[in-house]
Amino acid sequence: MRYSESSIRQRSTLAATMALALIGGSAGADEMCGNLDGDDIVDQPDLGILLADYGCDDGNCPGDVDMDGDVDQSDLGALLAAYGDDC
Ligand SMILES: [Ca+2]
Ligand SMILES: [Ca+2]
Numbered sequence: 698m699r700y701s702e703s704s705i706r707q708r709s710t711l712a713a714t715m716a717l718a719l720i721g722g723s724a725g726a727d728e729m730c731g732n733l734d735g736d737d738i739v740d741q742p743d744l745g746i747l748l749a750d751y752g753c754d755d756g757n758c759p760g761d762v763d764m765d766g767d768v769d770q771s772d773l774g775a776l777l778a779a780y781g782d783d784c
Contacts, residue, residue: 730784731762731776739779747776 731739733746747768750760754767762772 729763729775729779730782731779732784733760733762733776737783739776739782739784743776744780747772 731743731747733743736742747760747762750758750768751773752768753760754769756766758766758768760768760772762768762775765771
């Protein structure tokens, strides 16, 4: 089965919209802001904590931005979405 160019474009737009909804929809609460070191701003040290902890899945992960017990791409997405924010 072949897809037309416009069909592929529509599907790509839908996928991007869904990805943004996932990131944006789960952000907003204090624990989601990405400020991992407690200095009230989401910046490079917070990204460093997350990256150093990336792949942790034992439920005791300092880089777990979305508080689901692991550090994965959803945490990275949430941190990057809030990068530079005061929180
Ligand atoms: Ca910080
Ligand atoms: Ca997580």
